[in-house]
Amino acid sequence: MERKVKYNYEFKLRCIGEVLNKNRSKESVAVENGISPTNLGRWLNFYVKYGKQGLLSRKNQNYSSDFKLKVIRTIEEKSLSLGEACLFFNIPNDGVIINWQRKFKAQGSAGLQHKPKGRPKSMTYKRAKKKSTKPLTREEELLLENESLRMQVDYLKKLQALIQAEEAKQNKKHKPYMN
Known part of the structure; x- marks a missing residue:
């Protein structure tokens, strides 16, 4: 299967100019520029009917x-x-x-x-809770602080586990080979 090539506007206009202004055949211009005579004929027809707008890409x-x-x-x-x-x-x-x-x-x-193209949206996003202007109660403050401290502890545990894994890997590399 042949690779599809996109030609820019200036290239198309130049090829058409050679056919129309220099009275060259479509085949000779196509061979010289390495394009299909069918493509050049299509560009020529669009140019004759619609002018320069006919050559613009319509992606x-x-x-x-x-x-x-x-x-x-x-x-x-x-x-x-x-x-x-x-x-x-x-x-x-x-x-x-x-x-x-x-x-x-x-x-x-x-x-x-x-x-519509693409995958349908499957996830629904939770909306962020609106912050109220009322001050937090003592219980709510303690719950937020508790949650924050738990997250810090979890983070430190994971960090410690990563450090230990890295040290174990280093020790394994430096151990001498014994028979």
Whole structure:
């Protein structure tokens, strides 16, 4: 499978300029620049129909389900090829339309609905308790102090365990080998 390469706007414009202004063939410009003649032809068609805007990248564009349905129905009614439909509706890639057709065939118009991407949120976050302006009671103060002291003790225990493990590792390295 061939690696998909992204070409920047200036490169596309330069290649199209060579075809249109210097009267060179698409094939010769494509071979010279190491690109597919099909890609160059697509860029040329978009440039002729939409101008410089037709060459701009349209990454991750979301289309409405009504638009998708309109594209599919227009292709069927007017017997358009995928390339012609892309040009007519300013869709950068025919693979997008192929996916829409596949989903429409399998699920109907429900398959064309926008679905959020990514994993759904599964964790709920606890909201921080609002601090009241009332002063704490003596019992609440003692509970907070007790909790703080427990956390300090736990921290010191873990630190001590790490230090002992490190010392044990050092002692093991320095022990002479005996038979």
